[in-house]
Amino acid sequence: MASQFGLLLRQWRQRAGLSQEALAQRAAVGIRTVRGLETGERTDPRMGTVRALADALELTGAERVELFSAAGRDEPLVVEPVRFDPLHEAVETLKVAVEARWRREEEQRQVHDPVPLPVRWDEAPATWMDSRLNIGADAVLGGRLDQVVEVYRRVGSRRLVVLGRAGAGKTVLTTRFVLDLLGARNPADPVPVIFHLGAWHPGRLGLRDWLAGQLTRDHPFLAAPGPGGGTLAAALVDSQRVLPVLDGFDEIAAGLHRPALNALNTTTLPLLLTSRVDEYRDAVEGTDVLTSAATVVLADLTCDDLADYLPRTTRKTGPGGNAWKPVLDEVRNGGPLAEVLTTPLMVALARRIYSDTPDHDPIALLDFHEPEQIERHLLGSFIPAVYGAHAERVQPWLSHLAVHLTRLGTHDVAWWRFGTSSAVTGLTVGVAVGVADLVLEAVLVGGLVARGVAFAVMIGLVTGVLFGVAHRYVVSRTPIEPVRTRLRLRGRAGRRVWSRGLLGLAFGGAVGAAYGLVRAMAYWLVTPGFEMTAGVLVDVGVFGLVFGFGAGMVFAVVAAMEAPLDVRSAGSPDGLLAANRRAVLGLVGVMVPVFAVFVAGATGVVASGLTALRFVVVWSPTTALALGLVGGIGGGLAYVLSLTAWGQWVVFARIWLPLTGKLPWGMPAFLDDAYRRGVLRRAGAVYQFRHARLQEHFARLP
Incomplete structure (x- = not known):
């Protein structure tokens, strides 16, 4: 039979998400030693072994005392220098952000106006949960809302499933759980963070990677590099400094509940999971219970509850x-x-x-x-x-x-996902570039001429087609997401500079070649006697090279200046939208002048070379600079509207959907007003309907 020492060792090993082999390797002890201590075959561990295991499990002071006591020893007091923890600041910042967010949400939902509705629960049937030996809970797990943290801490495995029918109070419970746990949190405890599981596809992304991605979406500062080479978000998840509160297991896409439960069972992460009863029960019957998890079921409100609440409202x-x-x-x-x-x-x-x-x-x-x-x-x-x-x-x-x-197939009203139509994107890009070119031609030339009008129409058409195709290709590979970076003078250069530079070279070359061809065709249409000679191919090649190298240099400069969004960049929908608008406009502010100056200089060098080869070349610095400005502004507009999240927001939420009457012109004000009225709620960087039942109701309306 396992000793008390063995039970503690196994419990804390599972909490850390380690196998016996992994713990042995981390503690530099034999696997047979770990196995023997857990099974009780070895009952007298050496002092050094106990200390190595405690260090490997990163036990708190009280936990170390308990482990040494179970081994029948007292740990000698060792004064160690304070070590700087690179994740400590991220954890504390995340704690403040999470607590402020959910306190505001609780107030917005009028949970305490005038008093909270009573939310109670009972222990679930034994067939829906793991054995008590694996759970580590001796007492009955019934309770009420103000006891949710106490009940959770009774579960030794720190894994709890909360079931209830639609509208039973699961979201209210998760909010109160987070706030109460943060209020009673020790510095070494993980930060509870609510994740809405409806956005998770277990077949495409592992749980830990998905959690890290959601953290960077809602808290952009966590996209900064972490100590292990990944992001801060990934480091927090891997080191279990985040306690996942997984809300809405039932909202995972149909057919994925069993794979999702299997994926959850591949980890030993402490967690709290909520679900409607039927979806969780079916997943359990088709696979297995959630390993080491206790399960409770929310109870219905009684007549006495209503009599105590409704008259007071x-x-x-x-x-x-x-x-x-x-x-x-x-x-x-x-x-x-x-x-x-x-x-x-x-x-x-x-x-x-x-x-x-x-x-x-x-x-x-x-x-x-x-x-x-x-x-x-x-x-x-x-x-x-x-x-x-x-x-x-x-x-x-x-x-x-x-x-x-x-x-x-989601509940998230994400501002960057209002549409993905390549036709609408291409049309918007073509009109925007054509109008911009027409205005620039009029300003730089001093008025509209037939060649300028023809060129504006043709370049708008070609650019719209090119960037519409590019948009379709990009979206088919991966959805366009908000940027998590800002521009600053001391960014970090690296491999991304070369990869971005090569991407800009290829795409800029294609756009430049098209520009040269369209320019020649515009001359041919409006200039009597103009012939499409071999010189046109030279122009096409020159513009392709100049635009390609110019775009490559711009992309490389931007990549070198990129830095993660700072802590002050809010993870709210409005905050992330504003941060992306600033980032995109800053990108264009860098792109246009750099591109214009490069084109002016590069075309001058090329013109000198062609003149030396006895080609007839018409070139002036003013014309070249104007060419660079036209190309930079047109290319910048096309890139922003078709290949950035903020640009797609402008295309669909600010132009196309209001134009077709499907959404209002003032989308940000509309969403914020719906939030303040309690129709929508905020879940990090996205909105959601106040409840899934409301979304289902509106989706059925004609």
Whole structure:
């Protein structure tokens, strides 16, 4: 039988995510020693062995004392110099950001107005969870909202699954768990971070890599290099300084729940997981339980809960001085309302519609005789109650958002994912470049001429096609994501400088060759007697080389100046959007002058060479600089609109979708207003509908 020392050693090894072999290697002891200590075959470990194991497991002071005590020894006091931990600052900054974010969200959702709804849970059936020996929990795991951290800490494995039906209060529980755990956190404890699992595809990305990616999305400063060569986010995940709170196992795409559960079982990460009951039960029956995880099920609200809550949300009076009395009486009689008003979601909707709206009386709920009718009524009345006279105008926009998210298979309203149409992108790029070229030609030449108009039309067409194709190619390989960098003078050069430079050389060469050809064709169309001779091929080659090397140099300079976004770059949707706008505009601010000066100088050198070879060349510094400006501004516009997240936001959210009436012109104000009204919630750098049931409701509307 395993000794107390062996049980502690195994528990802390699993918490660290280490196999017996990995622990032995890290502690520089034999694998047979670790195995023997865990099974109880060896009961008298040496002092050096215990110290090596404690160091390898990175135990806290109290945990070291407990381990040495279980070994029947006292660890000698050793004063060691304080070591600088490169991840400490990142952990503390992350803690502050997470705590501030979820405290604001809790206030926004009126969780404490006037008091929180009671959220309670009971232990799940034994078939839905691992054995108590693996879990390390002796007591029954029932509890209520203010005990969630206490119940979690009763679980020795630090792995807990919270199940509940739609609207049962899982999101409220995860928020309170994070805030309570941060309030009672020791410096050595991991930072709890909520991750919405609906965006995870277990077949494409491992859990740890996905967690690191989500961290950098919501906290861009964690994209900075970490001590191990990866990012700070990856280092925090690998060193278990982040406690994953995985919300919405049920929201993973259909058919992926079993692979997701298998992937979770390949790790021993401490975690808290939430899910609807049916999806988790089916995954467990098809695979296995979540290893070493305790499981609880959220309980329904009772009539006493409603009687203690609903009358406190309003000053309206009714029969007996309480506007909610007829409804509460119906609930006590066991009618359809008793079946509906059992989840915090439905109660919150009823409160918003009838307590917070002056001209609505909750007695109207008695007109419905089926639970489904009541739920549809509450979901359908929510927007009119929130928006009042503007509901009819706003509802189609919310419906489009819901349908769009359903098509994408996500719950995240990400500002950089409002569309990926290469046709729309190419059309927008072509119009923008053509108009920009027309304006520049008029300013630089002193007026519009036939050749300039023809060139603007043709270069717009060609650029639109080229960048539309480039957009389609890029999106087919990987989605366009927001940049996580800013430009500064002391960036880090490296391999990315060469790779970006080669990319710019290839793409700039193609654009330059097309530019030279279109320029010759514009002359041919409007200039009598102009002939398409071999000199046109020389122009095409020259422009291809000059534009290619110019674009390559610009891309290399930008890559050398890139640095991670600083801590002050907020992970909110508005903050990330503003950071990307600054980054993209800064990119263009560098690109245009560098490209223009290079083109002016390079064409001068080429012109001198061609003149020496007895070619007839017409060149002047002013014309060359104008050419560089036209190419730089046109190329910059095309690149931004087709190949950056902020550019795609401009194309779809600010131009195309408002133009077609599917979304409003003032998209940022609309999203922020929906958030303040409680229709949307913020989940890091994205918005989400307040609840998945609301998204499902709007997606079904015509």
